[in-house]
Amino acid sequence: MIDIAYEEAQAGLAEGGIPIGAALFAADGRLLGRGRNRRVQQGDPSLHAEVDAFRAAGRQRDYRSTVMATTLSPCWYCSGLVRQFNIGSLLVGECRTFSGGQDWLAENGVRVTVLDDDRCSAMMTAFIAEHPDLWHEDIGLAP
Amino acid sequence: MIDIAYEEAQAGLAEGGIPIGAALFAADGRLLGRGRNRRVQQGDPSLHAEVDAFRAAGRQRDYRSTVMATTLSPCWYCSGLVRQFNIGSLLVGECRTFSGGQDWLAENGVRVTVLDDDRCSAMMTAFIAEHPDLWHEDIGLAP
Numbered sequence: 001m002i003d004i005a006y007e008e009a010q011a012g013l014a015e016g017g018i019p020i021g022a023a024l025f026a027a028d029g030r031l032l033g034r035g036r037n038r039r040v041q042q043g044d045p046s047l048h049a050e051v052d053a054f055r056a057a058g059r060q061r062d063y064r065s066t067v068m069a070t071t072l073s074p075c076w077y078c079s080g081l082v083r084q085f086n087i088g089s090l091l092v093g094e095c096r097t098f099s100g101g102q103d104w105l106a107e108n109g110v111r112v113t114v115l116d117d118d119r120c121s122a123m124m125t126a127f128i129a130e131h132p133d134l135w136h137e138d139i140g141l142a143p
Numbered sequence: 144m145i146d147i148a149y150e151e152a153q154a155g156l157a158e159g160g161i162p163i164g165a166a167l168f169a170a171d172g173r174l175l176g177r178g179r180n181r182r183v184q185q186g187d188p189s190l191h192a193e194v195d196a197f198r199a200a201g202r203q204r205d206y207r208s209t210v211m212a213t214t215l216s217p218c219w220y221c222s223g224l225v226r227q228f229n230i231g232s233l234l235v236g237e238c239r240t241f242s243g244g245q246d247w248l249a250e251n252g253v254r255v256t257v258l259d260d261d262r263c264s265a266m267m268t269a270f271i272a273e274h275p276d277l278w279h280e281d282i283g284l285a286p
Contacts (some may be wrong), residue, residue, distance in 0.1 A: 039202065046189075046198040046224075055189040059182065062285035080223020080244075081189075085283035101223075140228035142205035 001026055001069040002093050002115055004034055008049065009123060012036040018131075018138055019123050020072045022049035024057045024087075027065035033057030039138055048076035048138075054085070062106045065086045071120045073100040075139055083108055093120030097128060098139070144168055144212040145236050147177055151192065152214045152266060155179035161274075161281050162266050163215050165192035167200045167230075170208035173274055176200030182281055191281075193221035197228070206230045214263040217241040218282055226251055236263030240271060241282070 001023060006020025023034040036050025039045055047055075050070050060066075063085045068074075071093035074082060079101025082090055089111040092102055096116070106112040128135045136143070144166060151164025166177040168202070178195025182188055190198075193213050203209075206228045211217075215238035217225065222244025227235055232254040234243055249255040271278045279286070 043202055044198055045200075045228075046194050047203050051189050051194075055187055057188075058186050059186060059280065062281060063283060064285055076223040076227035077220070078223070080219040080221070082225075083223075084219035085188075086285065137202065137204060140206060142207055143227065 001029075001067060001091055002071070002120070004031065004048070005053075005069045005071045005091075005093060006117075006119060006123075008034055008036040008053075009120070012038070012041070012049075012051040013123070013127070014114060017041045018134060019127050020049040020070070022053040022068060022070040024053045025067045025069065025074075027088075032060070032066065037138065040134070048075065048078050050074055050081055054081060067091055069093075072124055073098050073102055073114075073126050074105075075100045081104055082110060089113070091115065093117045094124070096121045105129075144172075144209060144234055145214070145260060145263070147174065147214075148192070148212045148214045148236060149260075149262060149266075150211040151177055151179040151196075152263070155181070155192075156266065156270070160184045161277060162270050162276050165194040165211060165213040165220070167196045168210045168212065170210075170231075171233050175203070175209065180281065183277070188281075191218065191221050193217055193224055197224060210234055212236075213266055216245055216257075217248075220255045222248055225237070227255060229256075232256070234258065236260045237267070239264045240267040 013096035033056030038047040069091040073095035156162035176199030179207035179215040181190040
């Protein structure tokens with residue numbers, strides 16, 4: 001599951017975007033939707049990776065058995081998405097370069113797994129070093 | 144400000160959508176973006192009203208002095224948006240038909256005003272009575 005999210009992040013990087021990818025899966029492992037951060041590509045600040053994957057999955061009636069995989073710890077916006085729609089499980093590639101709402105989600109009943117994946121953290125660490133302004137914009141940190 | 148959010152909600156209702164509207168304003172009252180829930184119209188579950196208004200405002204570098212006006216108390220997804228991007232002020236039409244994250248946001252530094260607007264609550268109460276399934280789908284309540 002994290003491999004698909006990572007592929008999305010790499011595709012975003014190749015497009016000149018912020019390399020964060022995500023994918024939503026059914027309980028049986030079937031892919032429901034995959035996506036990536038598209039702030040740069042589409043000039044759309046609302047398309048964080050998790051939101052893009054959620055959107056790609058279309059209208060669903062029950063998310064309780066689904067798994068959201070994301071290369072990076074989800075920010076409050078994406079954590080709120082997971083909590084509101086009762087997405088059952090969250091798989092986080094890494095939370096070293098950014099630590100978001102994974103503990104808050106775990107406290108509220110989401111099954112959280114943090115993989116501490118070296119590919120994910122290396123990719124994000126390098127990106128932040130090269131493009132700090134873009135990264136800060138993406139998480140709402142004003143100059 | 145709430146009038147523009149209300150107009151958006153009414154436009155959504157006329158389209159057969161869920162009647163929730165929102166708008167993002169600069170500190171001087173200038174409209175940055177307006178939007179509405181488009182789950183039905185675009186088959187897009189990610190487009191809650193606040194997200195649609197945020198998207199319409201495009202990329203911004205600093206949200207601290209902005210005001211998000213919304214006809215209905217923001218769910219966790221939209222509350223997470225407000226918190227992550229440090230949107231300074233939240234104007235809520237009503238929180239009688241649905242009570243979301245306004246207290247959580249106030250505790251975290253957002254200036255929150257709840258208007259208890261009768262037009263907003265009448266519109267939403269009537270919609271929920273007529274379309275409970277659609278409403279439950281929109282807030283992630285499984286059947």
